[in-house]
Amino acid sequence: MRASTPTDAAKRIVPDVEVERAGIVQAATRARAALESRIASERRHLAMLRDRPVLTDPHATLAPHRTVLEQHRDRAERAVRARLDRGRHQVEALQGQLRALSPQGTLDRGYAIVMHADGRIVSDRQDVDPQEVLRVRVARGDFGVRPVTRKARS
Structure with a gap:
């Protein structure tokens, strides 16, 4: 310039x-x-x-989801209760079978188990010596016995 x-x-x-x-x-x-x-x-x-509705009442947006969640929770609780009830009944049935099959259950009904002194179970009369002391087990304990021989009938 x-x-x-x-x-x-x-x-x-x-x-x-x-x-x-x-x-x-x-x-x-x-x-x-x-x-x-x-x-x-x-x-x-x-x-x-x-x-906006979400800002005027924030809980309004969650309400439908809360209802669905409560329905699912209730359904799950019912399912768990039903499964527990079925399991409880099954356990009770198995306990009943176990009691019926257990030797103690047999003893409780009035039966006894006769054993030799060494613990072997007597299953045949011919295996018993007349002088032997046998052990008899019943529902509430055990005791010793001597066999009695019977005379043959004529």
Whole structure:
């Protein structure tokens, strides 16, 4: 750029204060308007969000899910109870079978187990020596006995 005088050169290099002030004022005005517009937009957006049902009553959104969950829980509890009842009945039936098949159950009904002194069970009369002391086990304990021989009938 050329200038005819130093004053002219200085005017061309240094900007006019009034023009610069007007530019700054104009930029500040535009920035303020943009900021106010953004704030108004965000306020509208917040108001729209606040009016959504999920924010007015957050529990309303969960209510249908809670009902389904309660139904599933109730169904599971009933299934577990039913399975436990079936298991309890099965255990009771097995206990009954065990009592019926156990030697103690037989003894409780009045039977006895006769054993030799060494613990072998007497299963044949011919295996018993008349002088031997036998052990007899009953429901509530045991005791010793001597066999009695009978005379043959004629």
